[in-house]
Every structure is written in structure tokens, then in C-alpha cells.
Amino acid sequence: MNPILKAIDVRKSYGTFEALKGIDLEINRSEVLCLIGPSGSGKSTFLRCINQLEIIDGGALWINGQLVGYRRVGHKLYELSEREIARQRLATGMVFQRFNLFPNKTALQNVIEGPTQVLKLGRRQAEATGRELLDRVGLAHKCNAYPIELSGGQQQRVAIARALAMNPTLMLFDEPTSALDPELVGEVLAVMRDLARSGMTMVVVTHELGFAREVASRVLFMDHGLIVEGGSPEQILNSPTHARTREFISAVLS
Amino acid sequence: MLLEVDRQLAKVDHAAHTEDLSHLEHVRRRHIGRYIGAAAILAIALWIILAFAHGQVEWSVTGRYLTARAILIGVGNTVLLAVLAMLFGIAIGVTVAIMRFSANPIIKWAALAYVGLFRGIPSLLQLLLWYNLALVFPTIGIPGLFEWRTVDVMTPFVAALLGLGINQGAYTSEVIRAGLISVDDGQYEAASAIGMHRLQGLRRIILPQAMRVILPPIGNEFIGMVKWTSLASVIQFSEVMHASETIYYANSRVIELLFVAAFWYLAVITVLSLLQSRVERYFARGAGRAAQSR
Numbered sequence A: 001m002n003p004i005l006k007a008i009d010v011r012k013s014y015g016t017f018e019a020l021k022g023i024d025l026e027i028n029r030s031e032v033l034c035l036i037g038p039s040g041s042g043k044s045t046f047l048r049c050i051n052q053l054e055i056i057d058g059g060a061l062w063i064n065g066q067l068v069g070y071r072r073v074g075h076k077l078y079e080l081s082e083r084e085i086a087r088q089r090l091a092t093g094m095v096f097q098r099f100n101l102f103p104n105k106t107a108l109q110n111v112i113e114g115p116t117q118v119l120k121l122g123r124r125q126a127e128a129t130g131r132e133l134l135d136r137v138g139l140a141h142k143c144n145a146y147p148i149e150l151s152g153g154q155q156q157r158v159a160i161a162r163a164l165a166m167n168p169t170l171m172l173f174d175e176p177t178s179a180l181d182p183e184l185v186g187e188v189l190a191v192m193r194d195l196a197r198s199g200m201t202m203v204v205v206t207h208e209l210g211f212a213r214e215v216a217s218r219v220l221f222m223d224h225g226l227i228v229e230g231g232s233p234e235q236i237l238n239s240p241t242h243a244r245t246r247e248f249i250s251a252v253l254s
Numbered sequence B: 001m002l003l004e005v006d007r008q009l010a011k012v013d014h015a016a017h018t019e020d021l022s023h024l025e026h027v028r029r030r031h032i033g034r035y036i037g038a039a040a041i042l043a044i045a046l047w048i049i050l051a052f053a054h055g056q057v058e059w060s061v062t063g064r065y066l067t068a069r070a071i072l073i074g075v076g077n078t079v080l081l082a083v084l085a086m087l088f089g090i091a092i093g094v095t096v097a098i099m100r101f102s103a104n105p106i107i108k109w110a111a112l113a114y115v116g117l118f119r120g121i122p123s124l125l126q127l128l129l130w131y132n133l134a135l136v137f138p139t140i141g142i143p144g145l146f147e148w149r150t151v152d153v154m155t156p157f158v159a160a161l162l163g164l165g166i167n168q169g170a171y172t173s174e175v176i177r178a179g180l181i182s183v184d185d186g187q188y189e190a191a192s193a194i195g196m197h198r199l200q201g202l203r204r205i206i207l208p209q210a211m212r213v214i215l216p217p218i219g220n221e222f223i224g225m226v227k228w229t230s231l232a233s234v235i236q237f238s239e240v241m242h243a244s245e246t247i248y249y250a251n252s253r254v255i256e257l258l259f260v261a262a263f264w265y266l267a268v269i270t271v272l273s274l275l276q277s278r279v280e281r282y283f284a285r286g287a288g289r290a291a292q293s294r
């Protein structure tokens, strides 16, 4: 079976600073990958490269077997146009740390914005699907609420519904619970757990090691722009081979 | 020294707190300054009103001309010119603001040059230049396809519309650029993440949010525009100022007719201000209490 995501030697620099120094990775369908690592290790940068919010400087990425950002013709790689990149982004859904809901739109309007404007679905059909998705994240009763009227946890669940509305093959989560009050973390993780059970392929950057232990099919530890080690949750969280991993995990758990 | 005073004050304060004060009479602060100020303002206002009432102004003439046909047509022309020039200015402003964010350096420079040029030349001069365009371009059009004599096309109205609109566009583009900058980067990213391309994101997500920041200054500029239309009187466009002038050249009732014009400017602008707050409320949807109050 072809991997959903394949990364070979992905590099990204900001000026002279190398944020990613060569990431190699394969993710298979229905895998839930948890990315952990200290602040500044490049976790967000990697997610942003996957959905082309950043353009990689070296290496290559494939999503569903499709080369990301370029089209190959013969022996040349041609950069895609901005619209083609927008089209490619439809394969991935992104959930941000700070939710980034559209504040001037209600929960339902947030969810149907992509389907109606980008996928050009009819409003009625989009709304029906949108309501189902909001129901799925437990917010059927908040369809007409504006983001400011929702708690952080509710906003993040709307954001998840909004990403799902585009029917992505791969969902990316960048620390989806770290902007939340502790008592709201559970409801978002519960939605993500359900999503994982339903077979969604997910890459989750998180400091919630409990979630990683329970839901992840694989945990990767990143540091200084590289993947230091990866393996099953038990292996990485209980008996990491690298000293840096061990330090990081004990620091997070303490 | 100071410390000692503080300590004593604190002691007095403490004593007051522990004593039962409920039986004492409450004496409100007297704002004597306010009364004096109000009296002074009233006196000045009264003096000004009396001066106008007893001055050499025939108020009955002003009253008669308020609804004169020529004046009303002038008011209509003023409103028409102001609205069209403003719409034109906004259309240019949005385009130029977006050009300023372009990755293409030439487009960016063109936008910068436009703003620099048209902000740098007085509006009155621009109007005159457009009106006299025929001196530079005797004909306009696409050669071979269609062609007009510039003097036929460049009527006072067209010259005023171009002059005011293009000038306004330069200012408006800066206002809109400020609005676009004010929207959080996360909104651009969220728009991208649901597959929108740049222009789509700008139009659907960013601009509507930027409107909250853009509208107050645009309302301000719209009001300015209503008054700038009076410049069109110098190229013989019959807006309200020109209409008043034409009448007072004939009957020498200068101040009376100036008051007629002043009245109509005030009336139009008051209506505009009311409209502005309604539109602002519309774009404040979901924006939180501070922005929504009133």
C-alpha cells in the first residue's frame, strides 16, 4: 500500500537558521503519528511544510503519491502556481494552536465556508454536512454562535469540524490543546480520539503524552530540526534510547 | 518627611473605617467649575447667534433659496459626484492596496508610485489638469477602433469624477492597507488551509474583517469628499456651491446663499454620518462587546 505521506530529506531554513535539517518519514493510511519535542525543534515548521504554508528548501514531499509543490515533466520539476498549490492543500486539513476561526462568521458559517467557496457545493448540501460535522464534535446546539461566544474548547472543536468539512485524507494538528484551560483539554482530545478510531490519518504535534500513549500508532521525538527517534508509544515514552528523549519526557511529565 | 505625613493620613483613614458612619449626612462634591464653564459656553453661543441674527443677513432670502430648483439640482449633483467619486476611489484603493502586497516587485512599485504621485498634487490642480486633458491628448480611444475628441468626453462632471476619484484612491489605498495589516496572520493561514487561493482569501475572509478598521476612516473620507466636490465649481460643474455662486453673482446676496450651501452640506453629511454607524455595526458581527456597543 502506498503511504499517505512520504518525506525525503525535507529541509527548511529561515535565513541562515536551519529549522529542518533533513526529515525522512512515511505515514500509512489510518496511522496516528504524534510528534513530540522541545520548543523550537521544528515540529510546527514540519507541519507547515506539509500543507505548504512554508515552501521547503530541499528534499521532497509526497501526499497520496502526488509530489508537493512541483510538477515533474521529464527531468525537470516545475513550481506549481498559487492556485494549484491551493488545490493540493485540499488533501490536508489543519488545526491550529490558536483555533483561527473566522470571527465574523458563526460556527456553521465557518464550517461551510470551504465547501461552498472552494468545493463549490450547494449551500443546502453544505449546511446539512456542516450540521452533521458540528454534531459529531458535540456542538449541534452551537451552530449559530459566533466564535467569541464559544469557549476555547468549543472553538477548537469547530475548527476541527471546519477542517473535516473539506474531506481531507490527512489531518494535521499543531498543539491543538495548548492554548486551552486544563479543564477544556479533555473535550478536544475526545473528539480527536474518535476521529482516530474512525480511521483518519493524523499527524499530531502535542505535549499530551497521555493522549500519545493511548491513541498514537507511532510517536516521533524531534530535536534541533531532526527526528531523533521514533517507535511505538510504549517504546518511546517508557524506554527511549536517546538521552535527549529521556530528558524531554521526564521534563514534560514532572 | 513625606513618609511621616503618609503614616498620619493612614491613621486617620483607619480611624474613619472603624467608626460607624451610617448616621452621617452624605455631601456630594460640588462641580462649580462645570457650572461656570457651561454658563460661559452658553453666553458665547448666544452672542454668536445674536450677531448673526442682527448682522447684515436677510434670513428670509436664505430660507427662500433653500429649496430653489437650481439649488436642489446642485445638491443632487453634489451627492451624485461625491458617491461616484468615492466608489471609484474605493475600487482603486482596494486594488492598489492589494497590489502593495504583491510578490511582483513591479506591481508593488507601480502602486507606490501611484500613491506618491496623486497624494503629492493638490486636488484642485488635478481637477484642472483632467479638465484640460485635451491639451495633451487631443483624442482618446483605441486608434482605428473608436476615437473621441477629448473635449467632448471630458465634461466638467467626468473631469471632476476622475480628479476626485483618482485622488481619493491614493488615500483610500493606505486606509485599506492598514485594515489588511490589522487582520491576524492566522486568518490568512486558516483561509489557505481550507484551500482558498490568495485573492479568494482576501475577498472572503480578510477584507470583511478588515472592514471594521477600514470603515471609520473611510466614513471620514467620504465626508471629506462631499466637501471636496465644491472644487468642481471651478471647472463649472453645477454642484451646490456652483449653483449658489451663480445665483449670488446675479443678485449679490452673497452671505445668504453661502448659508444655503452650508445648510445643504451639513444636511448631507449628517445623513452620511448616520448611515456610517449602521454600516459599522453590520461589520462588527462577532467582534466582541467593545466593538459592538452602540
Ligand SMILES: Nc1ncnc2c1ncn2[C@@H]1O[C@H](COP(=O)(O)OP(=O)(O)OP(=O)(O)O)[C@@H](O)[C@H]1O
Pocket: A014, A017, A019, A037, A038, A039, A040, A041, A042, A043, A044, A045, A046
Ligand atoms: N518565520 C520564521 N522566521 C524565522 N525563524 C522561524 C520562523 N518560524 C520558525 N522559526 C524558527 O524555527 C525554529 C522551529 O520553529 P517551530 O515553530 O517549528 O518550533 P516548534 O517545534 O513548533 O516549537 P514550539 O513547541 O514552541 O511550537 C525555531 O527556532 C523558530 O525560531
Ligand SMILES: [Mg+2]
Pocket: A043, A044, A045, A174, A175
Ligand atoms: Mg510549534
